[in-house]
Amino acid sequence: MVKIRWGNYKKKRVKSEACWGDLDVNVLHRILELIPAEELFSSASLVCRQWRSICWEILFWNDHETLELSTLKHLVGGYYASYNYPRKLTKALECVMNWALKMEAQRCIRSIVFASFMYVKVTDLAFVASRSPRLRRLILPDTHSIKDVNEIAKIIQKWREVEEVSLGPILNNRTDHLFRRIGNDCKHLTKLHIFGAFATRNPTLG
Template sequence: MKKGASTVRRWEDLDTDILVKIFMSFDVFQLTFGIAHVCNSWRSACCDPLLWKTLDLSVLRSNFIKIPLEPYVYVDECSDKTLTCLLKISLSLSRGYIRTLIFHFNLYVRDKQFTYIVERLPQLRRLVMLAWNKIKKDVICKAIHTWRCLESLTMPSIVNMPYLIQEIALNCKNFSELKVMGLFDIIFASTIAKFLPNLKILSLRCSVMVKDALMLILDDLPNLEVLNISYCLLIEGPLLPPLTPEKIIKKLDKIILQKATRLCEFLTCTEHSSSCASILKVRKAL
């Protein structure tokens, strides 16, 4: 090197911990389809566990149309291939470190893709998945049987729900948090109370819920600490159309509020607009 010449470090020569801190600011698309393919040192940094605590696919949604027959959606082949490619690269880079997996509300996963995920993430602890249309019952059961460390599940209100709750009860001993979006009736509430009596957190946010189901949850889940019914449509009587204004409960009565005092936190909002901020928090006295 000539006298007076400065030493210039290349990007690929940066320490791995510095690269990892930089890469933490990028999303999964940028990591998998871009950064990981620049050079060997960058790919090595992309495999760091700090980058893969969570695989957040909420930025990806399927290009689909609704159809009248099962699975009730048709997914465009191009978006299906994009998901497959993304899963293969990200699960290869992550090396099984992922503990939280988040899907977009309209990201439809096929049996083969779901099985691929399950086989490579046996230590998954939290799953957020709201579109189960294209996954068969036996595939879901096999996944729950594999995910014995599962602690939290966000799911839709599916028609044949008891089998899933029962599988969780049999296989996931540390399961403590359930989030449901959809319809919540007395059958759903009874199933949860029967198979998941140790549930600590239950969120029914933005669901349609029967009052009797709410009462059952408050009575029959002795270990429940947090209940979220924010932006729920609470109704009197069975979940049968039409939902007339007379059925809709505008204000929680004293009995419900009294039962909720045993909870650490009770989140509720009986208004159904995004501007509503009347959230009630009932905290246990210390």
């Protein structure tokens, strides 16, 4: 506010100030796309809710139905680059999934993609499942941190509409149990892909 004294009275004049919040959303989106991913995640997304929503849309939404969680692998430091990587990954997954759930009015999570050697824990995957009940496609190429086949089956069963599941190598003699449980409970499943080698006596989906 600028005050100007004329004679015996004061006149107030509003000073015009432009701010980032006045920018058109599409223009702001194009500007933020030029910023490196690490800075979008750690800095720009902290400015305000609008910026966070745009930054995370750039980072994690591949299209209107696909959530690219694989991006988090590098954004939180990587398993071998940071000793507290598991804790940071868990926190980041919780934040992103809670945000994605709030975006459900504009988008619906139908597909989720994880990265190789991401070391997603069973508790992390369970939380993701609780925030994406209408999922149709899951790509989880790394299952190193999930030792129990039964735990994977329980989580996948929560996605009643799932049509395609791709999992990392499963070296467990109960893989037939995994196939059977998924096949019985996921009625829309048409494709089950296992990356690498796995051991089973009698694989079946029925």
